[in-house]
Amino acid sequence: MNITKFKSTNEIFAIEFQETVGDSTVSFVVSSKDVPTEAFADSLRNLKTVVKDVCELNDDLQNIEVKGVSFSEQKDKNIGIVLTATRKLFNSDSPMNFNSPIKLLHPVGEETNNKSLQDNYKVFVVTFIEQCTEYVKGMRLQTSLKLE
DSSP states (O other), rough: OOOEEEEEEEEEEEEEEEETTTTEEEEEEEEOOOOOHHHHHHHHHHHHHHHHHHHOOOOOGEEEEEEEEEEEEEEOOEEEEEEEEEEEEEOSSSSSEOOOOOOEEEEGGGGGGGGGGOOOHHHHHHHHHHHHHHHTTTOOOOOOOOOO
8 A cells, every 4th residue: 555645634634545456556434423543643743843843833733733745755765645634823813724845755875865854754644644545544533432
């Protein structure tokens, strides 16, 4: 399973992924209102730190909300990452929406150094990919058991 995109809107989580079926690559989307596990929520919250650093923001993390993550395969088989986030504005009823610049998960060569994700943030991204995979496989937060 190759996760290609995550998007969160109005309590709906959508995860796009690709799988190889025979000789073809097939794209799928899982969209659900099911609440993710706490580990998934933690991994999404950790991406706020990545957004803050990559976008060079001085904001408090409470003002930032990650709404999406896109993963794209680069020509050198590297993975490019773009984070979509919102930031609360104090003099407006609507938040500011923005995308981070693309960052590479596994840089190759010196020319990609300024395009690469810092080593301390790679674990956040890899963990988030793992949590997205678990969500697609059906891992959700068990909110209550109605046993009688």
